Amino acid sequence: MENNFPNIVFKNLTVGYRSKKDQTTLLSEISTQLFPGEIIALMGSNGSGKSTLLRTLTGFQQPLSGEVLLNGRNISGFSMRDKARFISYVSTEPVTVGNMTVFDLVGLGRFLYSGWWGNLSDDDLEMIDRCLNLTGMRGFKERQLISLSDGERQRAMIARALAQDTPVMVLDEPTAFLDVRNKYEIIHLLRELAREQKKTVIFSTHDFSISLGMADKIWLIDDEKLREGAPEDLALNDRFQTLFSGSPIAFHPETGEMVLSEKPVRGIHILAKGNEKMWLSKALMRNGMFDDPQSPVKLDVEKRSNKPVFILEKNGIKKECPSIYELLKDESLKKEQ
């Protein structure tokens, strides 16, 4: 039985905030839908309205106009408890409380379902175990929160949000304080959860490669508008420019990478092929040079006793460098002549 009813619908939603004198609009008249089984990355420059949008989406802030529909019902008609039954939330910083185990923390997620004084029924206990398993925290049940690493603690927070058993999960920059490996693993975990548990997972992030690599859909805030689509849709339409406007860095739709926007000046002919060619041209790009087959200056790579040696040929003189780093530092590469 396919359930393709959208969990969240925005209808002509205008998001912003009102102060005594005036109002500030961050997003103007956006309409969109989110379905179960999807993971959505929300991106936008600082101050563009990511947090405000999330707050409006979770019902903690009034929209300036328009509607947010949860499961077809306007969010303003939801009580505190109803909202909590529908949306769970994880914030950037993992919370630390002394004398609390992972089990205690995840158990708190059962607030809406547990009994007087927080007594957990068998169903509750089963749910907690399941959530621990899903987040890879099974062995951590009796561990104290303070003894966990940041990544483990974030997982525990996610397990708690899972235990709240909501169709929608909202996470505000959940990977901001995590190391590289954890960043990817957490988002990967969320993706699996979205798919397998048929949830809608929305997370805000600044991390480019993560959203490009993992999200089903990207919401990009661009000048009071919401651009949405698969990451590749936005890339092809060069939507990401908005994140870099006015900066010397630009998004390169061709390669999907960040490059300096100033055009490279000098040309160097790269003789090498394959991986080496790709990385050498990146290094040149980074230093204002490009791959030019017509350039008299040539770059080649040779393998000697399993280590690459980089050879620069200029004006008939061959120079050898043991690494790209040394190569780039070389004077003759830099000088015109």
Next chain:
Amino acid sequence: MRISHFFLLFILIVCGCSRKANNNLNRETSNDYAHGFSIAESPSFTKISVFSPWENAGNSRFDYYLVPENYKNDTLQNKIFVPVKRAICLSTTHVAFLSALGETDKICGLSGANYVSDPELNKRIQKGEIPDVGYDQNLNFELIVQLKPDVVFAYGVGSEIVGFINRLKDLGIPVVLNAEYLEQSPLGKAEWIKFIAPFFNKKEMGDSIFKSVEKNYINLKNSVEHCQKRPTVMTGMPYKDQWWVPGGKAYLATMLNDAGANYLWKDNPSDESVVISPEQMIVEAERADYWIHTGFVTSLDGIASFDSRFTKFAPYINNMVYNNDLRMSTGGGNDFWESGVVHPDLILKDLISIFHPEISGQQPYYYYRKLEK
């Protein structure tokens, strides 16, 4: 070495000089009961000295020179021209002394005006003729100066009073410290009438008043001296659960002893108040015959509502509770602490009436009152 020699010499000379000054005095009267002051008369002035006028004052001493109006010599410090025509009194005991001497019309300012019991003075106060100059920390200096007193009668609780004295001195107003409250014997306190009388040129009157008080007091005391049966007396009301009672050498304890009573804590060596725990109180209250001084509780029902446990005390059960609040002014002042200081004989008379009705007969009380329902 040389310098210290000179210093020593200097000190000896100064001491010698002051001794010479003392020799100029002709007569020094000593008191029979009061330790806190002395009077020395010379042809041109009367020197009144106050010793140790507050607790832990050590050796401080204040000398006052009472001179007639036409006195011209400028060498004397602390001169006060007598008779005083305008006086400010900072304590109601001062008022009591002046009342006994018939000099209340000289009072131009008071501290705590609504606590005054003297009816004449009260009338003037109601009419607004005598302003309240504030008390303790909040003396209204400007008002005091405006009133142009010849003297301010004050009392000190600690050394900070010196600052106050100097301030007024700078303004040309003499301050005289009374320390009758430090006397522990009832007659010692009363004898201070002799201290204040010379200020109004009423030395003889002061002497005679005190003589009569002394005579009455001693007669009363003698009348119960040989009583075999001394009723046991407990005093006071507690703050929360602490009972503060006079020590064995305090003013009230002495009075009770002189009244032929057996004060429960007469063996306590302190001359101030001491704390008794409620448990000790229960033990003692069991054998007490009388309970006096219930503070602001004015009836037996009042005691019951203050703390129902006190209804188990023997004096309560036997209906032998007395309070010294028969003479209360409308402003809340108790004459016991005002005229009672001048007339300890009247207090003693009341107490003897209470404890030994078989000796005194049915006398009406002056200060005391039996608590009713």
Next chain:
Amino acid sequence: MIKNRKHILLFVSMIVLLAMIFFTNLLLGSVHISPSDILLALQGKSTSIFNQIVLDFRLPKALTAIVAGAALSVCGLQMQTIFRNPLSGPDVLGISSGASLGVAILVLGFSSFFSASIFTLFGSWAIVLVAWLGAGGVLLLILLVSTRVRDIMTILILGILFAGATSSIVTILQYFSSESMLKSFVVWTMGSLGGVTSTQLSVLVPSVIAGLFITSLTIKQLDVLLLGEKYSASMGVNVQMTRVLVFLSTSILAGSITAFCGPISFVGVAVPHLARMVFQTSSHKILFPACILIGAIVMLFSDIVAQMPGANFTLPINAVTSILGIPVIVWIIMKNKKLGGYF
């Protein structure tokens, strides 16, 4: 679960300790009474003096200690959780200061004549009434503020400011009062457990039970509040309602104890930490009854110390709780090094 068994064991030992210290408290006082006489007196079968001392004084005092210790500790627990601040106590909202202000106005402010007539009318209930009024006044202010202010930290600061303001007013009143009134007030601020009669207990105990009952309604919410108000709201907790209930119970508990016993400090701050340390948990399901038991034990013990058995004098209870409470907090800090880490 192993945790449960350990907790049950701890609770049983606490109850036994409470019973022991309760009896010791009855045993020691300025008048020497043997244990067997105590037992007789409890049944009213000893000498009339001993009966009086034990039944009229020691027993109500011990019961007051139990009730005061329990109430103040639970207050402290709630305050520490809702403000996520390990140094919070019952006074943090300014409620005891409000009670003090009420008493100060009665004892110091009005002319002694007026005060005297109030005393004759109401007896010792006069002080209780004005203390309750003062505490209630502050509660009203706090509730008003709480509905307008989102951030709980702002409420904490405002509470501290209220406490400061009432203190200043009390100082002014003290400045203008006479010696005897001043002494009367100062003695009140030293706290006293022995001044509470059985009749007063019959009002104090139900008040404390009412306050504790209201707290028991918020146990689940308090657990979630450990994660902060933002998370709690997202998890379905009605944060406003919880605040109101917590403030209400705090003012009933702290207000009543201050009204009957005067301000007693440090117990409310130290005991929750002791409870956390002993039971090794942050769960209010455990800490709530733990604070009640440990609070009672600590208060009974402080009272025993205050009685200075053997000496001729007694100490004010407030001094004892401070002297005992401060080293406890210091010791806990040293042991755990990160007190803030509890939140």
